[in-house]
Amino acid sequence: MRISELVDRTGVPLATVKYYLREGLLMPGQATGATQADYDDAHVERLGLIRALIDVAGLSVKRAKAVIDVIEHPESDLVRTIGRALEELPPYGGSDAAEYPRAKRAIEALGQVYDPDYAAVAQLERALAAAEAAGVPMTDDRLRAYGGAIMELAEFDIGNMSTTDPADAVKYAVLGTALYEPVIAAMRRLAHQDAVYRALGGSS
Amino acid sequence: MRISELVDRTGVPLATVKYYLREGLLMPGQATGATQADYDDAHVERLGLIRALIDVAGLSVKRAKAVIDVIEHPESDLVRTIGRALEELPPYGGSDAAEYPRAKRAIEALGQVYDPDYAAVAQLERALAAAEAAGVPMTDDRLRAYGGAIMELAEFDIGNMSTTDPADAVKYAVLGTALYEPVIAAMRRLAHQDAVYRALGGSS
Numbered sequence: 059m060r061i062s063e064l065v066d067r068t069g070v071p072l073a074t075v076k077y078y079l080r081e082g083l084l085m086p087g088q089a090t091g092a093t094q095a096d097y098d099d100a101h102v103e104r105l106g107l108i109r110a111l112i113d114v115a116g117l118s119v120k121r122a123k124a125v126i127d128v129i130e131h132p133e134s135d136l137v138r139t140i141g142r143a144l145e146e147l148p149p150y151g152g153s154d155a156a157e158y159p160r161a162k163r164a165i166e167a168l169g170q171v172y173d174p175d176y177a178a179v180a181q182l183e184r185a186l187a188a189a190e191a192a193g194v195p196m197t198d199d200r201l202r203a204y205g206g207a208i209m210e211l212a213e214f215d216i217g218n219m220s221t222t223d224p225a226d227a228v229k230y231a232v233l234g235t236a237l238y239e240p241v242i243a244a245m246r247r248l249a250h251q252d253a254v255y256r257a258l259g260g261s262s
Numbered sequence: 263m264r265i266s267e268l269v270d271r272t273g274v275p276l277a278t279v280k281y282y283l284r285e286g287l288l289m290p291g292q293a294t295g296a297t298q299a300d301y302d303d304a305h306v307e308r309l310g311l312i313r314a315l316i317d318v319a320g321l322s323v324k325r326a327k328a329v330i331d332v333i334e335h336p337e338s339d340l341v342r343t344i345g346r347a348l349e350e351l352p353p354y355g356g357s358d359a360a361e362y363p364r365a366k367r368a369i370e371a372l373g374q375v376y377d378p379d380y381a382a383v384a385q386l387e388r389a390l391a392a393a394e395a396a397g398v399p400m401t402d403d404r405l406r407a408y409g410g411a412i413m414e415l416a417e418f419d420i421g422n423m424s425t426t427d428p429a430d431a432v433k434y435a436v437l438g439t440a441l442y443e444p445v446i447a448a449m450r451r452l453a454h455q456d457a458v459y460r461a462l463g464g465s466s
Contacts, residue, residue: 136462
């Protein structure tokens with residue numbers, strides 16, 4: 059299809075499509091003349107991913123480009139590949155600390171893999187330190203209860219992920235992380251409300 | 263104790279303590295003279311809460327004041343009281359819609375209480391709409407799996423909450439929501455990593 063049809067089908071304005079082409083987020087079409095190129099369904103799909111990353115998940119163009127680079131050049135190790143893509147998602151923050159004592163202790167208590175290079179380790183350390191500073195430190199009981207429930211969420215997520223196609227796996231991991239964290243936060247607030255109703259003996 | 267000792271014990275600068283007094287976040291001390299007042303442990307504790315809300319949870323002074331107003335003037339209904347306090351937490355966003363079709367469907371499918379006035383309902387609607395727009399809509403399977411795991415988290419939280427002292431319950435709900443959502447998000451990312459290792463047959 060011509061670029062004008064790509065604009066029609068996706069609703070992305072022509073100037074924006076050209077910008078994504080220049081920045082390398084959208085792959086070039088097949089040249090059909092000096093100033094014309096042919097686009098296909100892969101371009102429609104890519105534009106959908108770019109809009110999801112930028113407009114819905116709130117990534118900068120630079121970070122969206124980094125995610126797409128990972129999709130186009132996956133490493134042979136799928137865990138590393140996904141880890142690199144997830145580093146482009148918020149929250150951003152210094153991860154140059156040498157040690158993550160709270161995170162290490164929690165991860166090891168849960169019997170999970172501890173890899174300080176994985177960005178979520180620094181993220182957990184900051185979150186645990188903040189809870190501690192606010193006077194509501196993580197307890198062993200809470201860690202155990204949360205760990206089990208959160209592993210259930212994660213097992214479902216990974217059970218539905220392709221482990222053979224790295225591009226699909228990265229897309230799924232990035233969108234599933236960026237877009238389902240807010241869903242989970244809202245669902246937990248609503249579950250609290252429901253649980254309080256029941257704790258107070260109200261009918262729900 | 264004198265205000266200077268309150269400053270020493272909490273590490274909150276004198277000018278900040280005076281500002282919180284003026285704004286009504288910190289309750290006045292017991293007057294002991296024309297320009298002196300006596301403070302006690304309740305003031306130390308309140309300053310800890312104010313710092314947690316503002317410095318750690320990132321609330322504005324105005325929103326922290328609103329949380330404290332709820333603590334000082336709870337409604338007779340504990341669910342409403344907590345709901346009012348939780349409205350001061352991010353994410354903020356228009357909740358003037360008349361209907362929340364995606365949230366309503368999800369909440370009813372889970373058999374939970376649907377109360378469109380509860381801020382988390384609008385929050386869930388926005389999160390589900392964003393996931394849908396990004397091409398990863400909530401499925402029935404995912405809703406069921408998430409619903410069960412998230413209710414486990416919530417049951418633990420509520421099981422550890424005072425249902426007799428509204429002030430304690432509000433503090434616990436606000437800090438537990440603001441400070442544990444980032445912990446849960448980080449733990450889920452780490453559980454993903456662990457589950458991928460295991461799915462790929464790696465040793466963890």
